[in-house]
Amino acid sequence: MRISELAAASGVAVPTIKYYLREGLLPPGRATSATQASYDESHLQRLRLVRSLVEVGGLPLAKVRAVLDVLADPAPAPYTAVSDALAALPPYVVETPPFVRATSALDEIGLAYDPTSSAIAQLEAALAGLEAAGRPLDAAALGRYAAQIMVIARREVDAVEAQRDPEVPAELADVVEDIVLGTILVEPVILALRRLIHAALFRERHQGDSAAGDQKPAASR
Amino acid sequence: MRISELAAASGVAVPTIKYYLREGLLPPGRATSATQASYDESHLQRLRLVRSLVEVGGLPLAKVRAVLDVLADPAPAPYTAVSDALAALPPYVVETPPFVRATSALDEIGLAYDPTSSAIAQLEAALAGLEAAGRPLDAAALGRYAAQIMVIARREVDAVEAQRDPEVPAELADVVEDIVLGTILVEPVILALRRLIHAALFRERHQGDSAAGDQKPAASR
Structure with a gap:
């Protein structure tokens, strides 16, 4: 899925996802072009884990x-x-x-x-x-x-x-x-x-x- | 007791006690001279309560x-x-x-x-x-x-x-x-x-x- 879809599925805003990627809290997606990457279920799970640790x-x-x-x-x-x-x-x-x-x-x-x-x-x-x-x-x-x-x-x-x-x-x-x-x-x-x-x-x-x-x-x- | 005695009894440093007095977290002592005040058991209790709330x-x-x-x-x-x-x-x-x-x-x-x-x-x-x-x-x-x-x-x-x-x-x-x-x-x-x-x-x-x-x-x- 694309980063916008990852955002929709996780409820985490795109800028926050990008921040987590830069900080290495979320592993990079698979590059599909020079500016786009594809994310999978493992990214969604990791994102939920990070959010829970931060928010709860x-x-x-x-x-x-x-x-x-x-x-x-x-x-x-x-x-x-x-x-x-x-x-x-x-x-x-x-x-x-x-x-x-x-x-x-x-x-x-x-x-x-x-x-x-x-x-x-x-x-x-x-x-x-x-x-x-x-x-x-x-x-x-x-x-x-x-x-x-x-x-x-x-x-x-x-x-x-x-x-x-x-x-x-x-x-x-x-x-x-x-x-x-x-x-x-x-x-x-x-x-x-x-x-x-x-x-x-x-x-x-x-x-x-x-x-x-x-x-x-x-x-x- | 004097402020130094209050500090010894409570384990809270004198500057911290003075800060709590200024902030109104501890009621003023009874003035015994222009620069000294006397504190009682109620001050000691209050001080313990404030420390517990802050530290624990x-x-x-x-x-x-x-x-x-x-x-x-x-x-x-x-x-x-x-x-x-x-x-x-x-x-x-x-x-x-x-x-x-x-x-x-x-x-x-x-x-x-x-x-x-x-x-x-x-x-x-x-x-x-x-x-x-x-x-x-x-x-x-x-x-x-x-x-x-x-x-x-x-x-x-x-x-x-x-x-x-x-x-x-x-x-x-x-x-x-x-x-x-x-x-x-x-x-x-x-x-x-x-x-x-x-x-x-x-x-x-x-x-x-x-x-x-x-x-x-x-x-x-």
């Missing part, structure tokens, strides 16, 4: 490139490839090791982890922030979160594997792409649901609470 | 101010105050209504919601991104996430209420502060745990997988 994931382009580099040339062992890809995702926490709060809590709840994972730095920063705000989260509380999240994560990993034909060996890049997209695109879904459920529970419990000066019951809002 | 929550100062304004002058009905405060938190999604994907899925799973909540816009953006990436999330899948998150959220709301003495009517600002801090500070904990658990499950299932050129088994890394 909020990744800066340099980080999009880091994720794409991992997908293009994954480390030879699947586990390492996934770790590398997840490490390229935000947030970019500038905590320095040792991550004592995070690792000691994880040891206590018995969750195996890679000590170089960026999620450890993220967890350390979050636990330090809760402590600073006078709301420390102990290992027992962290363990209760982990138990619930284990149910979610196990279902997600099962779903990725169930979609594969066991007769066809999965391309490593596809597996990594599934996990990276599943991680980054589903995160805002989880956070939005938690906020909506907090609000719903709060409304349920305080329905009818109404302070002086408030004319209507809260439930009618 | 990643809020820009203008949004910190919006959250503080809600805390300083909450809407008269508790539910509205909480909604207002949550709406001041990131991410700041620029989706425009109607939020058809989000609201129809929530209707289908039977979760009550405030259609003006910022979490609805956030959910809409996330569902649209998943769809664009060729990984749509249907209402049934969203319902499975919601069931797990309901367990987490109910425990959180119970914990906030259990800490209160039922004989003492809670100050509305305190309740709102609990919910806002609980929302924003715990979000990175949840996401970090999910990434760590994904990596652990992936490692567990692919232990020993090793492609050509990879000398060591993945499990030894």
